[in-house]
Amino acid sequence: MLRRIQSGEANAILSWKLDRLARNFDDGGKIIGLLQRGVIQEIRTFEKTYLPTDNVLMIAVELGMANQYVRDLSVNIRRGIREKIRRGIYSSKAPLGYINEPRLRTIEPHPVFFPKIKRVMELFATGQYSLTAIQKELAAVGIVGNLSRKPLPLSSIGNFLRNPFYYGVFLHKGEMHQGIHAPMISKKTFDEVQAALVTVGKPRKKRGEKGFHFLNFATCATCGHCITGERHTKRSGRRYGYYRCSHKNKLPHAADRSLIPEEKFAEEVKRNVALVTIPDDWKDKFLAQIELWQNDEAQARQSRIDRIKAELAALKTKIDRLNIAFTEGGIELAEFKELKNPLIIQKTVLEQQLTKVEKGEASPIEPLKNFILEANQAQKWVFENNWLEMKSFLQNVGLNRQIRSQTLTVSFKKPFDSLAKTTLAANQAASESERNSIWWRRRELNPRPKSTNQPRLHAYSR
Ligand SMILES: [Zn+2]
Structure with a gap:
């Protein structure tokens, strides 16, 4: 702007306030000089007009004060930001949410x-x-x-x-x-x-839905390719849905390339879900047992709380010591950060654990209870033929889902794997009483836990 005024493009400045022109003394001095020599004939601000005939001292003082104010402000802002951060306030634009x-x-x-x-x-x-x-x-x-x-x-x-x-x-x-x-x-x-x-990784290409429930759900046991769906129209005009391996080359496993009718595939899904369900009466029996354990749990929880609190206190002492060492010049900034950052993460994790334990979320009994309720819920989905829920349930509890000779096999995660074994054994039982004893058997192998042990039901494999 000054260069353009000097070259004669303009001869006056319009500014909100004089301090807007006073980023530093160099600029301020130049402006005063130009005004004094009449190159700038007028500086007009919101409050005042400055002319070449005005007392230059007043303008210099005003500019000087503005300059000092700006300097103080930036120091204050930096100090303010540091102080905020020290108090744990993130000092930028708030993240999403x-x-x-x-x-x-x-x-x-x-x-x-x-x-x-x-x-x-x-x-x-x-x-x-x-x-x-x-x-x-x-x-x-x-x-x-x-x-x-x-x-x-x-x-x-x-x-x-x-x-x-x-x-x-x-x-x-x-x-x-x-x-x-x-x-x-x-x-x-x-x-x-x-x-x-x-x-x-990177986004995948979109796929046509074609109205199949179980696309991107299972893989071919022979070649590992995805099982896909396709529709065929019979001469009668009726349309049928089939699943098949998406492998392009037909030779390596001709036996498994047969089309699996949609209904047959759905039955396979249902059969697998049924393996990891718990019937209502057994749900009630297990929950009753769990209630007994919950008393012991309370004691165990208190001792966990005490332990986490002790760990936290030790961690805080460490962090304080680091802070003191740094402020007294005992360690370099880089070293300070390197030592401190993992401690802060550890502290955050511990504090979250503490809240969880205090709220009872970290209780080993809770997951067990959830497991029983979940497996019981799955049984309802089987009865209702709720395919979407069954699909996402199998995706949750099974590591992979493979098709071989029109049969779906799921590798169940713990503890669902043991539940599947129990169900299989119970299904093969000859009589009701034998079935009952199979359901109970593992439970008898699992004595009532000591307060420090994680409780186990039969369904937890040993
Ligand atoms: Zn295949």
């Missing part, structure tokens, strides 16, 4: 988007969703680009899923800080999200 609280200058959960984003995170953590699916999910709940109003680009979704802010910490200039904001997910879920990011 949070808002910058304007009055307290903290970061708070967004009343509408927080639960929605949380759900999306948890879905992604299951590893069964692609980034494109997450993109759609986010767009569906109204999370789109600020300006474009289009779905967020996949790269921003990747960054969003990698942000450790969501489990309660944040990085500032390479240093890890524990935030005071409400975490959206646990460290465990965050780790699962990271693992899912690796496996999902």
Whole structure:
């Protein structure tokens, strides 16, 4: 601007305030000089007009004060940011699902988007969703680009899923800080999200749905290719659905390339789900047993709480010692960060564990109870022919699902694997009493647990 005034393009300045012209003394001095010599004939601000005939001293003082004010301000802002971060307040734009609280200058959960984003995170953590699916999910709940109003680009979704802010910490200039904001997910879920990011990789191509329930569900046991569906129209005009291996080359396993009728495939899914269900009467018996254990549980929980608290206290002492060592100049910044960051992560994890244990979520009995309820729920899906629920249930409890000679085999995860064995044995039992004894047998092998042991039902394999 000064160069253009000097070359005669303009001879006056219009400015909101004089301090806008005083980034530093060099510029201020030049402006005063130009004004004095009449090259600038007028500087007009909102409050005042400055002319070449005015007392230059006053203008210099005004500019000098403005300059000092700007300098103080930037120091104050930096000091303010440091202070905020020390208190655990993330000092940038709030991540998705949070808002910058304007009055307290903290970061708070967004009343509408927080639960929605949380759900999306948890879905992604299951590893069964692609980034494109997450993109759609986010767009569906109204999370789109600020300006474009289009779905967020996949790269921003990747960054969003990698942000450790969501489990309660944040990085500032390479240093890890524990935030005071409400975490959206646990460290465990965050780790699962990271693992899912690796496996999902780049977005997959869309596939036609063709009205099949079980596309992308099972693989061919012979060659490992995906089982796909296709429709055939008979001469009568009736359409039939079949599943088959998607391998292009027909020679290597001609035996298994036979088409599996849609209904037969569905029956196979149902047969597998039925293996890992618990009938109502057994659910009640197991839950009664669990209730007995829950008393012991309370004691065990208290001792866990005490242990975590002791660990936390030790960790806090370590962190304090590091802080003192750093402020006293005992260690370098790089070393300080390297030593401190893992401790902060550890502390966050422990604190989350503590909350969980205190709320009873980390109780070993809870997963057992959930397992029984889940297996009982699965039985209802079998009765209702709820194919979608059966499908996602098998995807949850089975590691892989393979087709060989028109038979579906699922490798069940623990503890569903033992449940499947028990069910098979019970199904082959000759009489009701023999069946009962099979259900009970493993339970008798599992004595009532000591308070420190994890309780086991028969369904937990030994
Ligand atoms: Zn195959």
